[in-house]
Amino acid sequence: MDTIPFLPQDSLEQQVARLQALLEAARHVHSSIQVKDVLQETARILVRELELSGALFLMPGASEPVASYGDTLAPPYEGCGRFPLFSGESRQLLAELVVSMPDSGEYSLYEQDFIEGLVLQTAVALENATLHERDLEWARVQQDLDAARLLQRSLLPRAMPDIPGFSIAARSTTCYEVGGDYLDTMTLPDGTHLMVVADVAGKGLASAIVATAFRAAVRSQSGHNLSLEDLAARLSQQHWSEGGEARRRYMTALFLRLDPAQHEIEMVNAGHNPAAVSLPGGELRMIEASGPPLGMLPGMTYAAERFAFPPGARMLLYTDGLTEVFHGDEEFGQDRLVETFRNTPCPEAERVLDVLWDTLGTFSFHEPQTDDMTALAIFHLAPESLRAGDQTCMKSGSSVQVRLPSELGFEKVAMSTAASMAALMGFSEDRIEDLKTAVAEACINAIEHGNQLNSSLSVGVVLSNNDDELEVKVIDDGNGVRQSPHAPDIDRKMHGEEDPRGMGMFLIQALVDEAEWHQGPPGKSFVRLVIRLDKENQECR
Amino acid sequence: MQVTTKVSERKASTASGSPVTILSFAGDISSASKDAILNAYHGLNGSTSKILLDFTGVDYINSSGIAIIIQMLLEAQKTGSQSVGIFGLSAHFQKVFTMVGINKYAALHKDEASALAA
Numbered sequence: 155m156d157t158i159p160f161l162p163q164d165s166l167e168q169q170v171a172r173l174q175a176l177l178e179a180a181r182h183v184h185s186s187i188q189v190k191d192v193l194q195e196t197a198r199i200l201v202r203e204l205e206l207s208g209a210l211f212l213m214p215g216a217s218e219p220v221a222s223y224g225d226t227l228a229p230p231y232e233g234c235g236r237f238p239l240f241s242g243e244s245r246q247l248l249a250e251l252v253v254s255m256p257d258s259g260e261y262s263l264y265e266q267d268f269i270e271g272l273v274l275q276t277a278v279a280l281e282n283a284t285l286h287e288r289d290l291e292w293a294r295v296q297q298d299l300d301a302a303r304l305l306q307r308s309l310l311p312r313a314m315p316d317i318p319g320f321s322i323a324a325r326s327t328t329c330y331e332v333g334g335d336y337l338d339t340m341t342l343p344d345g346t347h348l349m350v351v352a353d354v355a356g357k358g359l360a361s362a363i364v365a366t367a368f369r370a371a372v373r374s375q376s377g378h379n380l381s382l383e384d385l386a387a388r389l390s391q392q393h394w395s396e397g398g399e400a401r402r403r404y405m406t407a408l409f410l411r412l413d414p415a416q417h418e419i420e421m422v423n424a425g426h427n428p429a430a431v432s433l434p435g436g437e438l439r440m441i442e443a444s445g446p447p448l449g450m451l452p453g454m455t456y457a458a459e460r461f462a463f464p465p466g467a468r469m470l471l472y473t474d475g476l477t478e479v480f481h482g483d484e485e486f487g488q489d490r491l492v493e494t495f496r497n498t499p500c501p502e503a504e505r506v507l508d509v510l511w512d513t514l515g516t517f518s519f520h521e522p523q524t525d526d527m528t529a530l531a532i533f534h535l536a537p538e539s540l541r542a543g544d545q546t547c548m549k550s551g552s553s554v555q556v557r558l559p560s561e562l563g564f565e566k567v568a569m570s571t572a573a574s575m576a577a578l579m580g581f582s583e584d585r586i587e588d589l590k591t592a593v594a595e596a597c598i599n600a601i602e603h604g605n606q607l608n609s610s611l612s613v614g615v616v617l618s619n620n621d622d623e624l625e626v627k628v629i630d631d632g633n634g635v636r637q638s639p640h641a642p643d644i645d646r647k648m649h650g651e652e653d654p655r656g657m658g659m660f661l662i663q664a665l666v667d668e669a670e671w672h673q674g675p676p677g678k679s680f681v682r683l684v685i686r687l688d689k690e691n692q693e694c695r
Numbered sequence: 696m697q698v699t700t701k702v703s704e705r706k707a708s709t710a711s712g713s714p715v716t717i718l719s720f721a722g723d724i725s726s727a728s729k730d731a732i733l734n735a736y737h738g739l740n741g742s743t744s745k746i747l748l749d750f751t752g753v754d755y756i757n758s759s760g761i762a763i764i765i766q767m768l769l770e771a772q773k774t775g776s777q778s779v780g781i782f783g784l785s786a787h788f789q790k791v792f793t794m795v796g797i798n799k800y801a802a803l804h805k806d807e808a809s810a811l812a813a
Contacts, residue, residue: 562726563696566755587787594757644796648769655762657795664794 175203176268180275189283193221193249196276200253204265209253220249227252235261237269239277248280299331299359306332306362309369311339315347317414319465319535323503325511326528333526334361335473336369336405340376345415348376351530352407353426353473355447364403368393368448382409382422386448386456390424393449404450408441408471412463412532419463419532422456424448427474430492434466434536438496466536468503470495475527479514486517495531499580503531553618558597560605560612560631565597568615568628575617576624580687588665589624589685595658596628596681603637604630604679622687623667627680634679635671639663697727698755702735707747710812715745717807721752724760736767744776747810748801751783761795768800782810 179199186192197209201224208224227234237251251273255261261269306328314322326337334354341347350372354361371389380388386409393400406426412419421429425447428440444457463469472491479486491510498509507529514527556571558564572593576586597613605611611631618625639659646652663669668684701721708714718735722728739746748764750756771777782804784792789803797803804810 559696561696563698565757566723569755584787587785591757591787591791594755598757598759642795644765644799647765648772648800650769653762654765654769655759657758657761661758661791661794665791 172264172268176271176275179203179268179272183272183276183279184282186279187283187286189280189287190221192276192279192283194223196251196272197221197223197253200251200269200272204256204268206256207254209251212250212252214247214249219252225254227254235269237273239273239280241281242278248277248284251276302359302362303328303331306366309366310337315339315341317347317412320412320414321501321503321533321535322531323507324528324530325507326526327511327523328357328526329475329523330358332359332362333357334365334403334405335475335526335528336365336372336407337528337530338369338372339530340373342376342411345413347412347414349410349412349471349530349532350407351410351426351471351473351528352405352448353475353526353528354403354405356403357526361403364400364405368405382411382420382458383456385409386422386424386445387454390445390448390450390454390456391452394452396449401449404447406443406447410471410532417462417464417534418460419469420458420460422458424454424456425450427472427477427488429472430470430495431461431463432468432492432496434464438492440492463532463534465534467534468495468506469532470529471532472529473526475523475525476510476514476529478525479518479523480521481517481519486514490517501533501535503533506533507531551618551620553616555617556615558601558613558615559609560601560607561609562598562601562607564613565594565601568597568613569594571615572617572624572626575619576685579619579622579624581624581685585685589626589683592662592665592669592683592685593626593628595662596626596683599635599658599681600628600630600632603635604632606632608632624685626683628683629677629680631677632679633676634673635659635681638671639669697725698723700724700728700731701752702731704735704739707807707811709745713745714743715747715811716740716743717747717749719749719752724750724753724756724763726757726759726763728760729763732763732767733770736770744778746771746777746779747807748779748781749783749807750781750788751806753783756788756791761792761797764801765795765797768797772800780804780810780813782806 182195182199183192186195193211197211200206200209206224208222208227210219210222210227213220231252233255235253235255238247239249239251240246241248253269256265310326311324314324324337326335334357336350336352339347339349352368354364371392375385375388407424408426408429409422410419421441423429423441423443424445425443428442431439431441433439439461441459445454477486477488477491494510494513495506498506500506510529554571554575556568558567569590573586573590576589597615600613601607605613614629616627637659641660642657643652647654662683666683667686669681671681673679699722703719705717706714707717716739768779771779779801781801783806784803792798792803802813804813
């Protein structure tokens, strides 16, 4: 009922007075945002305005009245009026008003209308107050989750072991604030390294609690000089003994012991996705599970696999969040993951994880991740990777722009920029030298010929990497370069029949894989150079 | 903004005992090197018959710099009595000098010892 019916026998003044009383009561009721205060105020108004003996509110799930005023009304509230309060849209029962009857044994029409009108207003105020309380509760939960997330992040290894000749990287991203993936690495007293990747069934807070408890168990057991088989069996039994709740949150795990001195790895796979080992000869070895997940069944035993991990070998441990990435109905899957891992040429584990995460993001069109994702990559560096030292890989599509004053000498700035970029992309030193000379010559041409040595002009250099090629555009502010490249004739030069200069375009064309000159209006003339990674080992043409 | 070229002159002798004048370059070899290189060459005693150009201290050579070397080789050839050899180039610049054909008029050696032994 949204309006108060006016009774024909009432005078206009009476009707106005009642309406005002109800509006005033509604104003009071809406003045609070606390559930208890709203109900308390309504009970007070009802008792005082209608001169009743008592009123109270019951709420679903609460055994005692949540608010009352006047005389205490006792269950089962015989002889009382009862009015339900429903939420606006869902018609869900929010509370029930129990109010005493007047001495006459029934409410007058005015009393009935007043109560019903006020109940409607109170329902709105109560819904607002409930939402407000829920907001506060949610904020508290969110704060808790934030703290838990920070704590869980802080329990991840701060750094991967720094082992000469190895490149090791790990990454863990959760789909909610906290996750059920566990990643750890410990250096053992004998100089070997214990690494663990595990995935607790389910995700979210409950799984995170189990993962954190598991971490503590692994860390305490790792000090007991156990074999990997015994470590897995003991952790499984320990988790199973925690009872039914814990057993529902069983976990799959990979235990790995790396012996860098012996170039050897020992592994136990407890119900986890197979770990991928790519060996230098091209052999791919998958380390499959030797037993069920930890904590699922009592008395489980596991078998360890031991294998050589020579220079050039690389290994990926991952949780199923990396394979169960979807594009529509199509799953990324283990094969694609392993292939991407094996075929990324970069020798640096961290960069290869970048590539994996980028590839998965692209595959799923950057949809939010639906599971926790954790991976550990171990590279035993091949001698050539070691020689490359701090060599890194660069993501495709990166671009660098440099603007040079049109003055001879500044070509060296473009030259070093191009060299740095080519080094990041993994070009060999020989090819970088070729590129340096080609870029320098292109800039000199732009300064001398395109810009006619006009120092008020400038030269733009844009370097872009696309997959396995580096493109360099050198743009002048003048009219470009008109000649076309021709091979210098040293004999004619030595006989004074040809200008000793004029070798720049020839050198550019000879040193890079592609070179083309475009003439356009000022600011639009450029030379475009391309060098490709697959030419890296070739001699100059 | 171009780096100046420093040229220093010293005497040596070949394995067979004939006198050699070594012009050592340091800095960049570019269009700005013209005076330094040609003045050093012109300052050599007219009787100098064997000249070695030492590029060990050179990091950067561009085509304008190469043109100056060619001009010097042209002048040396005109004397009819001077021979010029080159050493101390990086593998890359040995390749570049070969590409433009300088090796036809000046022998390229890896280092000073092999240049003097030749």
